Amino acid sequence: MFDTIAFDADDTLWHNEVIFQDTQKLFYQMLQPYADEETIHQNLSKVEMSNVRLFGYGITGFTLSMIETALEISAGQIPQTKIQYIIDCGKQMLEAPLELLPDVKSTLEQLVDSYNLMLISKGDLMHQMNKVELSGLADLFSIIEIVAEKNKYTYQKIVHKHKLTASSLLMVGNSMKSDILPILEIGGSAVYIPYHVTSHVEMIAHENTPSDRFWELESLKDLPQLLSKITQVASY
Template identity: 50%
Template sequence: MGRNLTTIGFDADDTLWQNEQFFRLTEQRFAALLADHAAPETISGHLLEVERRNLQFYGYGIKGFTLSMIETALTLTGGKVPTTAIAEILSAGRDMLTHPVETLPHVRDTLERLSGDYRLVLITKGDLFDQERKLAQSGLGDFFTAVEIVSEKSAATYTHIFHRHGDGAERAMMIGNSLKSDIVPAIAAGSWGVFIPHALTWALEHVEAPLSSPRFRELKDLSQLDALLMEIAQ
């Protein structure tokens, strides 16, 4: 184990397994449901603003997304959304909550290879039950020494987690697909931040990359992680 790095944090959604694609497909289903009331881009734009406003009440995840779809439907129909449409929205939310987990390329091999040399910590935000379900179905849980499901990811979050489960943020790395949640606050806490872009990223997770930080790295996928770890261990 390299002295400069002892703990590696991994984001879950769209880093270890697919997630955003199911939100996009459900949003398309929702737009089709309200096609008589507004254009798809209008529906999507309004839904995004409702989601943004509701984060403080519902947090992240499918349940909050479902409630935001219902609120959007009520607004765009002037409160006259049919009960059948509400039932369809609720059904779409349940479908998301029971969708099989699809792990991303190189995930299992990478975790298996690293778990003997580093403390691996899963750090994810969202609905507790749904994140626990996905972790259990993924079969990846045994690779992690700790699992933290948090309401928000901030510099203070990473400082606390890497102190609790490692040797402090300075000797830790956070890997994820969200610059806003996984990378920028982890670097602010003193950790390495390794950005692995996903083809789909929620609009509310977009910020500028911290290119000037010496602890920022971007990789194509997890297959490139070993070379980076060797570099850091020097």
């Protein structure tokens, strides 16, 4: 039924959002003299959403958004040392060790002989490519695409570029907004594997997903079994 299985990277193959969450906690603590945590959170979310169109997704844009938020919350009174602290936090995020989610490598190894595996990730190009290399998974993918945004137009371009058909493409990811709904919109199929933390920039209401092209799993290790069932049903 599927020729190509595409995988999201961050929070589908390896941990990512927890690094952002941990840094935000430090950021809130630093700004406690100026505002309460909820006020800081709301301001940071607003600034980050506004800056996505300029800086894209990733740690660099997030760090700049923290600096801008700190200046706004403190009315420009925040000391230079605190700005340097934010910059250092951003650098630590970029240098954080990469940790694969459970059963990722073994699951991909089960699939690589039967399917064309693709990686589609968004964010800072250099950082994303570094993570792909650190993961030890690069050789399992025949196609690796790092994109600025994930929407139906991005997926249409990828399908066209690699001479695929949407109906033969299965996307696996943790974000309904970026990984699931756009693929379904262009006629592809999708497997949703929720991560325990979701970035506010990825939250979106969803309903009426097509039951014959959409599945939800608790873990990536369940994917081979699901594919076997789908194949059996399709063969009848």
